[in-house]
Amino acid sequence: MTDLAPEAKERDAADELAALRARFVLDDTVYLDGNSLGALPAAVPDRVADVVRRQWGEQRIRSWEVGGWWTAPERIGDLLAPLVGAAPGQIVVGDSTSVNVFKAVVGAVRLAGDDRDEILVDASTFPTDGYIAESAARLTGRTLRAVTPSEVPAALSGRTAAVLLNHVDYRTGRLHDLPALTAAVHGAGAYAVWDLCHSAGALPVGLDEHGVDLAVGCTYKYLNGGPGSPAFLYVRHGLQDRFDSPLPGWTSHAEPFGMRPDYEAVSGARRGRVGTPDILSMLALEAALEVWDGVPVEAVRAKSLALTDFFLRCVAAYVPEGRVECVTPLDHAERGSQIGLRCAGAGEAMRRLIERGVVGDFRPPDVLRFGFTPLYVGFAEAERAARTLGEVLAEGGG
């Protein structure tokens, strides 16, 4: 059997991002589930303690002003904007991804106008997108049609109001062609809404460059914001004046402390705000984003592809022939930052992997999913994960 450990060691030694691992709290587990819950950034515990003890405990209500609580949604939105290729002033942080999908899809339908009565949704997407899009369709009197991303160009028509697509498929790790699909949607006069849950922080997104209309994403995967940390909503500059939120809560009012009976939307990205910002989780996210200081997302992407390529070589070297089948595209242009392996008995195999300190996850019915977070995963870990998988499957596990 080829031993790839020496090569892993060399590559880790040459890795310019290797030192970033120290910005996280980690142990000797091989943690390949950062695409579900990112590891804890080292700066977070002290920051959260300060928010709780000093800002809340001592300054109390004054922190809404002096602690920067009130402006947190747009400030943190600007902090993550470069990671998804957005200029400042287009992202607010808050609410869950599902709630932001609702704002974005209803907003897009309203932008498209009453003549367009159909919403297209990626049928292979994480299900919440479909459920929420269905609700948005029902409430706005539109029809929802589920298609695969490759079917989108042919499905577009003068009826299409909005198209909701997932940038990276949560199960297979397939990366969809955001520039081409966005251009196709625009060619039909419709609005493109992208769900970036599995791409934000993993690869360059280029929201501004490709003219994406609206986008949403979570912050607890590759952005390491913590369990259930607030999601984000992007509304591009050119649409903000016409963005008409279905959740016009008081914090999106032009004069929120005027307590006026009539709603008047604030200008800019803040229009995507709803209720009182969830400060503990939001400021934990702000501290978590410090791990990106000086780290270009392009470098992260390059390492991600190198890691997943190397992991697949290790799997080929260590795993008995025919026991797993890669469901993630081999073409770099179609690969996110995870590898999905179809495997008989995948649930049991993942349990054994976890027992041996290799943490990925199992997605029914038969997929082993391994997420590669280049900020804290190295080549030696990719090698160990594949080696352990090989051992587990050779022993008949799975």
Next chain:
Amino acid sequence: MTDLAPEAKERDAADELAALRARFVLDDTVYLDGNSLGALPAAVPDRVADVVRRQWGEQRIRSWEVGGWWTAPERIGDLLAPLVGAAPGQIVVGDSTSVNVFKAVVGAVRLAGDDRDEILVDASTFPTDGYIAESAARLTGRTLRAVTPSEVPAALSGRTAAVLLNHVDYRTGRLHDLPALTAAVHGAGAYAVWDLCHSAGALPVGLDEHGVDLAVGCTYKYLNGGPGSPAFLYVRHGLQDRFDSPLPGWTSHAEPFGMRPDYEAVSGARRGRVGTPDILSMLALEAALEVWDGVPVEAVRAKSLALTDFFLRCVAAYVPEGRVECVTPLDHAERGSQIGLRCAGAGEAMRRLIERGVVGDFRPPDVLRFGFTPLYVGFAEAERAARTLGEVLAEGGG
């Protein structure tokens, strides 16, 4: 001038709830803004540190199961249920109040059926309720009509689908008659939705007893959950099977990890869930609710009324004649747990009070607002607040 300090001292000595103050982190400030942001419960910092360092940092993804993360929304809902007079299984915690108002109003309209085309909303309410109700009306094709609570009985008709009311007015502190108004709404065949932001944790609500249909509330005022902590949604048992949420996110699915393309709502209160629960803020709230161990809300209510009565006596004794006018009803049956004083130059007067260690807040155009949180506010503090207000106004402040 009558000196009420000795009486305050006596009453504090006789106060059975006085020892509860030790369950909070407080200093010598007179903090009368707990109706905006509750003080920090002493158990919260260590709990949050444990959630961050151990549950997230060490257990990582496993905490969704072993850390009780997944079931937190309904577990914490059950924990606060007794405070609002609800049996278990009817409350979930999550999202902001505004988002929950949206779920509740759209849900109520759908329960009422297509024949009923009007929503009534309390015109004096906190504005977000009106903004969100307007959006719910627009999306469901209903008409929104703003009325005062006293106008509700006359405004009800066979057209009325739902009525959204605020239990306690955020500005005046007026407590509305929840039992009578709910009965009137039901008499017209409509559904009653109550906003409990200013009553949950301040006084007995009796949701089950009075047959309230749906209710929402925040947890960062009298429930001390922390800045922007998750709100809650109550759907009474008898309606849960027909509750049809406009935000059917994946965590409200009957089989959330099945990742099925079609939505099927889970049974029970969990139907009010939407996206991934915001764990840091949610578990901080869970720790915060421990301050209620062994504390009946009826005792809190009795002390609240005694405190506000005493504060008004102190104001009468210390504040120069004619400088303030109480906008909060004197009748106990109509009083929440705050006192609003109309005062020329209220903004400046509040700034001076805060400089002298008495923290209330200013609500435009001319109201000084003082919240009384009986768990940690005593009679000596009420006396000191009124005395300081008298000094500020006597000096010409305001």
